[in-house]
Amino acid sequence: MDLRLSTPLFSAVLAFAIAGKVVLRARKRRMHWLFIGFASNVAVWYLATFLESRGSGPGSILARFTALMAVLLPQTAVRFLRAFRLDAPAHRTALDRWATWLLFPMLALVLSPWFGMMPYGAIIRGAISAYVLGLIIAAVSALYTRSRETPSRQERRRAMYLVGVGVLTALVTTADLVPFIVNRVVTSALPNLGSILVLGVLYMLSEVMERRRIVDLYELAGRFLVLTATALVLAGIYYRLVDWQVVAAGVHRDEGPYFLNAIVASLAILIVFDPLRDKVEAEIGRLFFGERIDFDRAVSVLRHRLAHTLELEALGRVLIEGLLESRRVTSASLYLVDAERKGLERVTSVGPNAVTHLEVASLRTLVELAHPSGAVARDTLLREAEDRNELGETREAERLAECARLLHELHAGVGLPIESDSGDLLGLLTMDDDRVRDAFSQDEIATLRALGTQCAIVIENSRLHARIKERDRLAALGEMAAGLAHEIRNPLGGIKGAAQFIQGNAPADMPQREFLDIIVEEVGRLDRVVRSFLDYARPYQGNPAPLDVNDSVERALKLVATDLPENIELYRDLATDLPQVKMDAEHLRQVLLNLIRNALDAMQGRGTLTVRTLVRPLGTFVTKESERGPELVEIHVKDTGPGIDASIRANLFIPFFTTKQQGTGLGLPICQRLVESVGGRIDVRASDKHGTTFAVVLPTPAAIANTSAPSGAEELSTGEHMSVLHTRSLRP
Ligand code: ADP
Numbered sequence: 001m002d003l004r005l006s007t008p009l010f011s012a013v014l015a016f017a018i019a020g021k022v023v024l025r026a027r028k029r030r031m032h033w034l035f036i037g038f039a040s041n042v043a044v045w046y047l048a049t050f051l052e053s054r055g056s057g058p059g060s061i062l063a064r065f066t067a068l069m070a071v072l073l074p075q076t077a078v079r080f081l082r083a084f085r086l087d088a089p090a091h092r093t094a095l096d097r098w099a100t101w102l103l104f105p106m107l108a109l110v111l112s113p114w115f116g117m118m119p120y121g122a123i124i125r126g127a128i129s130a131y132v133l134g135l136i137i138a139a140v141s142a143l144y145t146r147s148r149e150t151p152s153r154q155e156r157r158r159a160m161y162l163v164g165v166g167v168l169t170a171l172v173t174t175a176d177l178v179p180f181i182v183n184r185v186v187t188s189a190l191p192n193l194g195s196i197l198v199l200g201v202l203y204m205l206s207e208v209m210e211r212r213r214i215v216d217l218y219e220l221a222g223r224f225l226v227l228t229a230t231a232l233v234l235a236g237i238y239y240r241l242v243d244w245q246v247v248a249a250g251v252h253r254d255e256g257p258y259f260l261n262a263i264v265a266s267l268a269i270l271i272v273f274d275p276l277r278d279k280v281e282a283e284i285g286r287l288f289f290g291e292r293i294d295f296d297r298a299v300s301v302l303r304h305r306l307a308h309t310l311e312l313e314a315l316g317r318v319l320i321e322g323l324l325e326s327r328r329v330t331s332a333s334l335y336l337v338d339a340e341r342k343g344l345e346r347v348t349s350v351g352p353n354a355v356t357h358l359e360v361a362s363l364r365t366l367v368e369l370a371h372p373s374g375a376v377a378r379d380t381l382l383r384e385a386e387d388r389n390e391l392g393e394t395r396e397a398e399r400l401a402e403c404a405r406l407l408h409e410l411h412a413g414v415g416l417p418i419e420s421d422s423g424d425l426l427g428l429l430t431m432d433d434d435r436v437r438d439a440f441s442q443d444e445i446a447t448l449r450a451l452g453t454q455c456a457i458v459i460e461n462s463r464l465h466a467r468i469k470e471r472d473r474l475a476a477l478g479e480m481a482a483g484l485a486h487e488i489r490n491p492l493g494g495i496k497g498a499a500q501f502i503q504g505n506a507p508a509d510m511p512q513r514e515f516l517d518i519i520v521e522e523v524g525r526l527d528r529v530v531r532s533f534l535d536y537a538r539p540y541q542g543n544p545a546p547l548d549v550n551d552s553v554e555r556a557l558k559l560v561a562t563d564l565p566e567n568i569e570l571y572r573d574l575a576t577d578l579p580q581v582k583m584d585a586e587h588l589r590q591v592l593l594n595l596i597r598n599a600l601d602a603m604q605g606r607g608t609l610t611v612r613t614l615v616r617p618l619g620t621f622v623t624k625e626s627e628r629g630p631e632l633v634e635i636h637v638k639d640t641g642p643g644i645d646a647s648i649r650a651n652l653f654i655p656f657f658t659t660k661q662q663g664t665g666l667g668l669p670i671c672q673r674l675v676e677s678v679g680g681r682i683d684v685r686a687s688d689k690h691g692t693t694f695a696v697v698l699p700t701p702a703a704i705a706n707t708s709a710p711s712g713a714e715e716l717s718t719g720e721h722m723s724v725l726h727t728r729s730l731r732p
Contacts, residue, residue, distance in 0.1 A: 008050035011195040015043035018202045022209075027391055031083040031209060039202055045069035046195065059116015067115070070128055071106045074135030075099055080637070081139045084162065084209070095138050106131055135173060140166030161221075165204050168197065200228070232278050234269050291328075292444065298326030299447050306454045312336065312462045315375040316348030323431060326351065330434050331411055336427040336459065344428055351432070352688035353411045360425060365403045367417045367425060374449030375416040377440065413439050416452045418459065421602040426459045460634065482537040485530045492530065496523040525662060536655060536673070540582030544678055549581055549588070549613055550574045551631050556592035557611065565605040573612040581633050581698040587674045591682075595637040595694050596668040601660065602641030602692065610638040633698045640691040649684060671696075 019039035022032050048066040078099050093177035147159030273592020302322030309318050316334045323329040335344035344358040370376050381404040388397035407415050412430030433439035499519045599609050614634050651657040653672050659664030672682050680698040
């Protein structure tokens with residue numbers, strides 16, 4: 001079959017596809033349904049034309065059906081164009097009445113017996129063509145009149161765009177009607193350009209319905225131009241190469257050399273395709289979209305500058321300068337989220353915008369609406385709100401309108417939330433060009449989105465940089481403090497020695513003796529604080545060696561037993577067969593003494609102190625001895641004191657936190673660091689009005705080797721009725 005004969009079939013399929021695209025749209029208004037009617041009408045007309053061309057008589061049912069579809073074409077077109085949404089209302093006009101009145105005589109002509117007779121058939125077809133063309137021209141001119149009444153400049157331009165598409169429709173209809181009049185699908189060797197253009201027009205119409213921003217339509221037209229121009233040039237090359245070779249060789253098209261030539265031509269096209277498309281795109285861009293290209297360039301320069309920015313103060317300056325240089329922005333503001341993540345502060349601004357502070361909560365809708373395009377445009381929001389209202393979706397309409405109001409307050413045409421990779425809001429960039437409406441096209445907004453991503457990187461990098469700087473500063477400060485503490489200890493020793501000397505030699509009734517006691521006591525306290533601080537600041541390597549925990553417990557208890565208050569009872573419950581742990585003996589003694597002293601302090605001279613050691617397998621229960629895995633050793637120090645209040649519990653391991661008059665607040669933090677340095681941890685296992693249990697969990701060397709060492713409550717056996725209040729990981 002000649003390829004050109006099947007053009008109407010392809011056209012029918014494509015027209016159905018365009019209609020289908022609108023059918024699949026989620027929310028369809030009346031205009032959409034009328035478009036679906038129009039596009040389907042075109043599709044059925046093409047289909048009938050194709051079937052008719054395969055050999056049916058001029059008066060056949062198929063020929064009449066084709067004519068019927070042609071008669072319906074202007075009817076569906078007129079109705080669709082009238083329903084097309086513009087700011088100016090569409091009243092019923094004389095055109096509508098004419099369209100209705102003319103329909104019946106046309107139908108009568110199609111059904112009349114003369115339709116299949118020569119020469120009446122050709123006259124009837126001519127009349128139908130005149131009617132089709134006349135009505136389409138009338139509908140386009142009505143649209144033109146309506147566009148003049150539109151108050152907004154923007155809408156007028158949009159309507160004019162549509163008029164242009166309409167004129168094109170009229171032209172291509174004429175091109176397509178010629179074969180219809182003479183009742184032949186293909187009359188010449190010319191390709192069926194009319195159908196290609198009809199489909200182009202249909203596609204443009206379907207897009208014009210969706211795009212209410214004139215800049216987007218220009219862009220659409222641009223893409224269409226690039227595509228058509230590239231296709232025409234490529235088709236030209238192909239046609240020239242293949243046909244010329246065929247003619248030169250004098251062979252029939254179905255023969256071998258023709259196929260070979262086609263391959264050569266295809267290869268040539270594949271080679272030139274990319275550079276050609278780029279060239280065409282660049283040329284069309286330069287001719288029609290110079291402003292767009294300049295904007296892209298300005299944004300890319302700005303992104304380059306931002307890549308070299310590290311300070312937040314510089315970010316605002318570079319951003320605003322770059323945007324102003326693009327000459328597409330008359331006002332812009334940058335807001336950054338504050339430290340508490342509750343509000344946003346304006347850091348830089350140019351042009352009118354009185355809002356200096358924003359609540360994060362007030363931006364929730366804006367951020368939601370900005371997904372997934374990355375930004376929201378005020379005009380688009382307003383139009384979308386109008387559409388939603390029309391569809392009865394008032395809540396969504398109100399949401400959109402509210403967001404548009406916020407942008408209006410901020411003097412922003414476009415709002416661009418700046419978000420981190422994990423989706424946290426970092427800031428907001430607003431821009432406006434108050435010289436025009438719809439200042440930025442969808443593609444330009446996509447470009448701006450990349451700018452938002454770049455800003456997010458700068459913000460995160462600058463915060464990281466600030467944190468590193470602060471950490472370095474604190475480390476230096478810590479070193480200085482440790483040096484200072486060291487320097488303080490020597491004179492302190494001198495003061496204490498001298499005071500004690502005077503104290504020893506002073507007569508018992510000396511009036512200043514009380515002051516000497518205070519000096520000695522306070523110097524002692526100061527010495528303890530400084531010593532603890534130095535302990536805390538010192539590296540914790542120690543000298544870890546295999547250690548019998550029960551032995552360490554016994555030694556520590558012996559030490560405290562010497563000055564144990566009278567009403568304190570001491571219990572020990574030490575497990576036999578306790579595996580050894582690897583830890584510096586002095587470190588473990590320090591930990592135990594600290595926990596025992598804290599327990600004694602808590603009981604205030606009356607109560608029971610229990611020290612217990614036990615061993616637990618790491619992980620799940622085991623049934624066979626051979627399956628026993630690595631183990632943990634636990635030391636529990638239990639008192640019958642008043643327990644620890646929840647507010648205090650949260651701060652136990654924070655350096656310098658103490659509730660005691662004479663405390664340093666460094667005991668538990670030091671214990672924690674010592675235990676963690678060998679891969680263990682300290683927990684508060686239970687604390688209520690009956691007392692507190694601290695647990696020191698130490699891994700055996702086998703447990704350390706096992707990397708799957710669990711940490712936390714799950715390893716407690718069910719027999720132990722204790723709750724884990726504070727857990728630390730086995731490995732820091
Ligand atoms: P310090 O003993 O110098 O105050 P620690 O770091 O050893 O420093 O203890 C911090 C705080 O934890 C204590 O001041 C006390 O309030 C609380 N604390 C520690 N152990 C117990 C306990 N067994 N019972 C009640 N409170 C305790």
